C-alpha cells in the first residue's frame with residue numbers, strides 16, 4: 122500500500138511540473154508571439170466557439186477521470202494476478218464492499234434521485250449559459266456576399282479541414298462513411314474478452330489507444346479549424362493578424378512531379394504520360410497500405426519498455442532493435458483469438474482513416490505535396 | 502341502510518312519523534343532519550387523498566411504505582420509470598462510472614424538444630419571414646431570446662455529451678459482447694444528433710447558416726457517381742440539376758426549398774427517427790443485461806483458451822508465445838452477465 126501511495130505522489134508531482142512548464146510556455150507564447158490579441162479574443166469569445174473552448178477543458182478532465190479509475194483497477198488486477206488465492210475471495214472492485222452488503226440497490230430512490238439531481242444541474246447550467254451568452258445571428262442570408270472564412274458548424278470542422286488534404290469526394294463522402302462504418306465495426310474487430318464493464322488500460326492498451334487516436338485527431342481538427350484557419354482557409358497561428366488580403370503562393374506539387382524532377386534523367390515521361398502517372402500512384406498507395414499494415418501489426422504486439430532496461434552491453438543498433446522487437450505476450454494471446462476477417466477489417470480502417478489522414482496532413486503541410494495518385498478520373 | 506321491517510323499533514318510528522305528521526322544519530333538520538354527517542365523513546376521507554378513487558386510478562401503488570416491494574413497484578408501474586430495472590448494481594449509481602452522460606444526453610434531447618416546440622410557434626420556414634421571426638423572437642417575444650439561446654446551447658451541449666458518452670463506453674469496454682449491436686445503434690444516434698444540429702443551423706436564414714450549409718452541401722456535389730462533380734458522376738449523367746445535392750436542397754442553390762426541407766428534417770423527420778432509435782437503444786440496454794458495470798475485474802488467466810490459435814501470431818516471425826494458456830482458475834464471474842435479462 123505504502124509504495125502505491127508513494128507512486129501516486131511522484132506521478133502527481135511530475136504532472137504538476139508538466140502543467141507548470143506548459144503554463145510558462147503559454148505565457149511566453151503570449152508575450153512574444155501574439156501580435157493581435159483582439160483577433161485572438163474575438164475567436165475565443167465568439168459565443169458559438171464557447172463549446173470548443175469548453176471542450177479544451179472537458180475532454181482532458183474526463184480523460185483524467187477515466188484514466189484514474191483505469192489505474193486503480195490495473196493495480197488491483199496486478200495484485201490479483203500475483204495472488205490467485207486472493208483472487209478467489211476478493212470482490213474484484215476497487216470500490217468499497219463489505220460482506221453482507223446487498224449487491225444491488227433499489228432504483229427508487231437511489232438512482233432516480235441522482236438522475237433528478239443531474240437534470241436540475243444541467244438545467245441550471247443551461248439557464249446561466251443562456252442568460253449570459255446570446256446565440257449568434259448574422260446579417261440576413263445573402264448569396265452575393267461570401268462570408269470569409271465561411272466555416273461549417275464546429276462539430277463538422279474536422280470534415281472541412283480534410284478538404285485541404287483530400288479531394289471533396291474523399292473528404293466529404295468517403296471519409297465520413299468510413300468513419301461511421303469504422304465506428305460500427307469497432308466492437309466486432311476487438312477480440313479481447315477482458316475489460317468488459319470496467320476501466321482498464323493495461324488489459325486494453327491497443328483498443329483504447331486506437332479509439333483515442335481517432336477521437337483526439339477529430340478534436341484537434343476542430344481546434345485547427347476554429348483557432349487557426351482564417352480568411353481563405355489560410356493557416357494563421359493563434360494571435361496572428363487575420364490579413365484578409367493574405368495570399369499563399371501555392372507551391373504544392375504532386376508526388377510524381379517531384380520524383381520525375383529528382384531523378385537524374387530519363388524519367389520525364391512520369392510527369393507527362395497519364396498511364397504512367399496512374400500506375401505510379403497505384404504503386405505508391407499500395408506500398409502505403411503494406412507499410413501501414415506492418416506498422417499496425419508491430420504497434421499491436423510491441424511491448425513498450427524503458428530503453429534503459431535493455432541489456433546495455435549490446436551495441437547500440439542491436440539495443441534499439443531489441444527494444445523495438447520486444448513483444449507483448451498478452452497482446453499475442455489476443456491476436457491468437459483474432460480471425461483473419463477481424464484482422465483485415467481492422468487493418469483496412471486503421472490504415473485508411475487513422476494513418477492516411479495524419480500522413481497526408483504531414484505530406485501537405487511539411488512537404489507541400491498535393492496528390493500522391495493522379496488519374497484522369499480521380500486524385501488521391 | 503336500515504333493514505326493513507325486521508327491527509320493531511324502526512317500524513315503530515316510521516309509524517310514529519306517519520301518524521304524527523311531523524312539521525316540515527323538523528324533517529328538514531333531520532335530513533340536514535344526515536347530510537352533514539355524511540359530508541363530514543366524506544371530507545374526512547378526503548384528508549388523505551391517497552384513499553380516493555381518483556388517486557387510486559392514477560397511482561396503482563402506495564408510496565407511503567418504503568418496503569422493497571413498493572420501491573420496486575414504484576419503478577415497474579410507471580411508464581416513464583419502467584425503462585429502469587427495479588434494482589441495479591450497487592456501484593452503477595456512482596457518477597464516476599457512466600459520468601451520467603447517456604442520461605444527460607437524453608435529458609438534453611427532452612429540453613430541445615420542449616424549447617423547439619415553443620420556437621415553432623413563432624417561426625415560419627419561408628424566405629420572407631424566417632429571419633424576421635428570429636428578430637421578433639429576440640426583441641419582442643417574452644423570454645424569446647432566452648428560449649432561442651437555450652435551444653442553441655442545449656444543442657451544442659448535446660453533441661459534446663454524446664461524444665463523451667461514446668468515449669466512456671470505449672473506456673469501460675462496454676461495447677463488448679453482448680452490447681455490440683447497441684453500440685451500432687449508438688453510432689446511428691451520434692450521426693442523427695449531428696444532423697439534427699446541422700439542419701437547425703440554416704433555419705435563422707442568416708449569413709452564418711447560409712454559408713455553413715452551402716459549404717456542407719457543396720461536398721455532396723462530389724459524391725462518387727451521384728454528384729455532378731464526383732468521380733464518374735458526369736459520365737452517369739449527373740448535372741447540378743439532378744444530382745444528390747439537388748435532392749438535398751430541393752434546388753441547385755440554397756434557397757426557399759432548402760429552407761423548407763431543412764425545417765421539415767429538423768422538426769419532424771430526424772427527431773422522429775432519433776426517438777425510435779433512442780427507444781431501441783434504451784430497450785437494448787435492458788435486454789443486454791442492464792448497464793455493463795462497474796463489473797468485477799477479470800484476469801488474464803481466466804481467459805478461455807482458444808481451440809485453434811490464429812495464424813496471425815506467427816506472422817512477422819514472432820510466433821513463439823502463441824500457445825494459449827489453459828484456464829486454471831475459477832470460471833469467469835462474468836459468465837452469468839452475458840445471459841440477457843428481460
Ligand code: HEM
Nearest residue numbers: 599602603604606607667675676684687688690691792793
Ligand atoms: C442521442 C444519443 C444517445 C443517447 C440519448 C444515449 C443514451 C444512453 C443511456 C441513457 C445509456 C445508459 C448508460 C449511460 O447513461 O451511460 C446508454 C448506454 C449505452 N450507450 Fe448510449 N446514448 C446515445 C448515444 C450513444 C452513442 C453515440 C454510442 C456509441 C457509439 C452509444 C453506446 C451505448 C452503449 C454501448 C451503452 C451501454 C453501456 C453500458 O452498458 O455500460 N450511445 N446510452
